[in-house]
Amino acid sequence: MTSTPLELDRLDHFVLTVRDIDETCAFYETVFGMRRVEFGEGRVALHFGDHKINLHPNPSPVEPKAAVPIPGSADFCVIASVDPEEVARRLRGWGIGIERGPVATVGALGDMRSVYFRDPDGNLVEVACYPDD
Structure with a gap:
């Protein structure tokens, strides 16, 4: 079928x-x-x-x-309304370590810039911004 x-x-x-x-x-x-x-x-x-x-x-x-539901196994991306440099600045202000970024990446709609960090469970969180946003 x-x-x-x-x-x-x-x-x-x-x-x-x-x-x-x-x-x-x-x-x-x-x-x-x-x-x-x-x-x-x-x-x-x-x-x-x-x-x-x-x-x-x-x-x-x-x-x-x-x-197999376990903490720390997620990896996801959200889109921010501020540029990645501002995202990184704010994360550092909260004492959150940055894994990578700002770096050039590719999202669902094309080229973007991203910052990666971990939440309290170790999930990888990507915050990105498209150039035209």
Whole structure:
């Protein structure tokens, strides 16, 4: 049987498995101004714009979940409205170590500049800016 691929519209949310939900929320609220939201039966997410990061504790009672949900296994990119040099300056001001950057990278829409660092669980976070933004 042959099927036509599904056409996707956008990414709605993704899940981070974390050691400490409160610590993770405090970090992302401070660095990105995300907003902690509780939903369902004690679930927690971080909201920013039209996007959401669901947080699962480790171990997680939430079902379904990833096959091997462990803290520190994520690697993701967010787009900022400030240039990467300003991102790096602010990260240093919070005492956050920069793994790499600002460096030239390529995103979904083409060339961009990025800064990489780690969150409290060791997830690799990339903050990027497109030249025309």
